[in-house]
Amino acid sequence: MNIKESDRGWQSGMAKSITFIVTKDCQLACKYCYLVGKNTKERMSWEVAKQAIDYILDREEEFREESVIWDFIGGEPFLEIDLIDKICDYLKTEMYRRNHHWFNSYRFSFSTNGINYHTEKVQRFIEKNRNHLSIGITIDGTQRKHDLNRIWKTPEMEQGIAPKPEEERGSYKDVVKNIPLWLEQFPGASTKVTISSADIPYIKESVLHLYSLGIKEVNINCVFEDVWKDGDDKLFEEQLTELADAIIDGRLYEDHACSFFMEHIGKPMDRERDNQNWCGAGMMLAVDAAGMFYPCTRFAQYSLRSKPAWIIGNIHDGIDKNKLRPFLTLDRCTQSNEECINCEVASGCAWCQGENFDAADTHTVYQRSTAICKMHKARVRANNYYWNKLFRKLELQEYEEQKRKSNHPACEL
Amino acid sequence: MLQYLIILLDEASVPYCHSLNPTPSPMGEPRLIPLDTLRAGIVFAMKENLNIQFVYPTRSLPDEYEAAIESIDHTKIKPEVLSGEADVLVLTGWETAKAEELDGATCILHTSRSELQKHLAKVQELLSRVARLNVVLTDIEEFKDEDADAYSQMLDALSDCLIEQFRQGRMVQLNLLTDRLLLTEMNNCGAGDTNVTLAPNGKFYLCPAFYHEDANQSVGDLTTGLNIKNKQLLRLDHAPICRHCDAYQCRRCIWMNGRLTLDANTPSHQQCVIAHLERNASRSLMQKMQAEGIRMRDARPIDEINYLDPFNNYKQWK
Amino acid sequence: MEIRKVVGQVTPEERAEIQALFERKNGLTELAKIVSADNTELYEKLVKDMGETGTKFQQWWDTKSKKYGWESHPKGNWEINFETCEITLVAQE
Structure with missing residues (x-):
């Protein structure tokens, strides 16, 4: 059977992810963005970046992971390309000079809005680090879907004034122009699509549009926040079912992947055997412009609506391991309610530890948010449809093939 | 299941656990719990079938307060400087504690490790008189x-x-060493799970420490009742490290958990190591007792283990 | 026209050896772009390392091609798929 599988990611499960929040600024003001505290002021200085690097590389015995992903996030990370370039040069030099084991296994990773991708500085950086880069450009689908949420920031927005709908300016055209260059440089690249309530009607056309742009892998997920309206799950299921038909009928499954459709999701999970945590928070490390360390970027203040930042240390005093213990002992059942534990379609139902914390009734990472429940169930129904239809098609094809082969001698008679 | 209601009779009720010192009243003198609030608290406990533990300040209470207290079966936790009948005496200073007046008493002693070391002779004297001594370490965070x-x-x-x-x-009891000999399962502080605290402001708190730290951390009041959110996270079965642990005597202080690990169900490294040093010392005590032919009724053997922080073994249990 | 043909497979341990050398070789190449000869100590270490790593890298291919007897082509080279451990002959016709 020829079905493209989703890429599991470089050194999946074996790499430490270390994130530099280089800026909290972005050219865009996406409506679904969870970063509630974006601003133009908090830009990382070289001194802070260097101290963070020295702190981490000085402690090789504490960071034993085989590989490392040096991740750069914003806001929009490429707004700080000069700093990033300096950081990466320093990282390469220091990992090598110290004979650090990560020199043999590292990547620089970026999630960008793609607007500055073509600029000379970014291109020079790419050329310089070509073999160690993982760059994801976020393009949300068709122009109407993309521009629905991913709009340019206006100066008034910084004063808290929302633009009128007619004044909103989408960013699709500014991003799509850079897609061919990106795909030429990273042919296997995937994009990340985010779905909120208003996007649901455009899911099918958007995934197919991204495929038509040459993007073979679309990682797509519903936001974890509690934004879903009555009927969203029905509409979502319809969109995914139509998308399933389009992918199967057009044989797109052979060389394209869409993360909504995964063979092994939607099954009950065993309390003992399937008790691992979903999210990697705590295994990762994030550092911001103030030199504060977090279990992941979602625990920095600019990501949190209603909770104080979960700071686990800083570049001067180091990491307080006590504050990581709740993350490192997390399991599925302890943080889930009985309905989730006994759910018939539990597998593949994701959660974000940061959103769980933000939405929790108390200061804890042990209360799983269930806002996504009905969307997961809708996804499972469409996913079941997808695999039943696809396997039946492939089965029939194989049957026809066998029949043709077995009939062949008779035809010759 | 909730079993106990702790009633702080005064803003300056004597600290008897890992709590902060009582916050000074903004009005100056610490205030007594209003009599109406005390009575309402007693009625609440009666309706919920809770045993009451009254925590006294160092000053005497007016007669009508004592009358209200005596209207219900209860336990009194008093500073040892206060005269009168008490079930538990809190020793408020090394110098003021008079061992000869503590025959057969159950006492609580707040101390840092260094002070305890310095006053071992006094502890020995106390142990020769009291029935039980609970030592509460005040410097776990600094360990x-x-x-x-x-x-x-x-x-x-x-x-x-x-x-x-x-x-x-x-057969005197010292919580740090003898509790583990007698316990067959975790016996922890139980804040918010087996007990809850009523403060002088008429509001409920998980324990006195939450009240003293920030009075805005209430979990309900006498008018609207108890409202403990994420109550399950205060139970042992929702504490991933503790539910596997056999340092049964550990206080498992959920207030300190919140301060040090930021999550109520997760103990700090310090708390785990201290509890395991006590556990292992209890094991040594039992060996000494066996060598001398001393038997303690219901005492059980304690296994040898090779770790001090169960967090380090967590992956095996997972 | 490019021809691609799977001609063999190595063990996961052998794959790990060449993957580590490949990563190191790439790391050294990109490091070489930013280390100048002024930085004598690091520069000399780098030059020596590049030579040694390049040699080990080539030795791996020589040893393994001999061990497994992979099909070759005068205008071709072998590639390894780190996921599957498969060796592919890539040649120009």
């Missing part, structure tokens, strides 16, 4: 791994003090 040997040695010295009493037939 460092390099302090482990010193703490073990002090526990060993305390163990010798106990043996001396046992030889004389006095």
